[in-house]
Amino acid sequence: MSHLYLDETLDLDSVRQGDAVELGGDEARHAVTVSRLRVGERVSIGDGRGRVVHGPVTAAEPRRLEVEVESVGDEPEPSPRLTLVQALAKGDRDELAVQAATELGVDRIVPWSATRSVSRWEGPKAEKGRARWASIVREAVKQSLRARIPAVEPVASTRELPARLEGERMLLLVPGAETPLSGIRPDGRDLALVVGPEGGMDPAEIERLTLAGAEPVRLGDSVLRTSTAGPAAIAVLSVALGRW
Structure with missing residues (x-):
């Protein structure tokens, strides 16, 4: 080994x-x-x-x-880059998503404090949570023999996301969205997958991010857990990007 x-x-x-x-x-x-x-x-x-x-x-x-x-x-810097915006979730579901996403090749991770997030990173807990995710990412990099460690950024609010993702193509994973993720074709921009918490994204969040240029997309007819939606979407995009 x-x-x-x-x-x-x-x-x-x-x-x-x-x-x-x-x-x-x-x-x-x-x-x-x-x-x-x-x-x-x-x-x-x-x-x-x-x-x-x-x-x-x-x-x-x-x-x-x-x-x-x-x-x-x-290992050169990948282009386009792939960012996972993972909503905070209860238990270890968000951590499972971060671990799997790293093993599958994500390039950057942004923790997201969504409206329906049960878990909250506030005060000193914000940096503690980010450091915990960074540690998980580091170990996943070693396990998967990757040469680059994805950055784990400070937690972002919904209001802050458009600025954090400026210049990137925002894809909102929304069950029932008209456009399938498998139909997305790269256009040269970096890609950012936005995954909601257990209860899904609040309609007002979807509207706000869509007005900021985000595109709602669906993975399929079934509804995945927040721990599996991001990794599944990264797998789909890895094929579209020619990584796999």
Whole structure:
């Protein structure tokens, strides 16, 4: 099984074949004490910004892992980019959506405090919630061996969404919408999928976002949970964008 470890503080821009790259801290501890990596095993280390080095482990200590670089890979910034605007939801349903969306290739995540969101991120809880999602995203990136870590932005209100998504093509996932998501064709703009909470989007929200240029679209005849709607839509768009 391949292993990918991330250290966003690493400067891998000048690394070349034959160089040594050192991983430290908790990431090294996890590699050595949890994954039990040993000298000679091949691993990958990334900076989370698109560059990943691959090679055998040359030193494995409790909080230090050294790798000899055999090859270097660069993953360009995707174009068009794909953003998930995920409404806050009760339980762990929004977290499940964020995890799956990351594994499926989303490029940016915007938490959304929708009218019908049961969960609320207010005061200190707002940054705590964003950090929690960012941690989930990071682990999902490692599991899926992605080279880039999607950004998790601060929570946005409905009023703030149009400005946050300026220049992007907003697609509202609305059951019963006339246009099927499978009929959407890329037009060069970045895409932003807007997914409502358990109770769906409030009609006033749909109207407000539509007036701001958003397009209501449907996934199919069935109604999906908020935890599955976004990932399902990303899968559909990944085909349309030629990613899959």
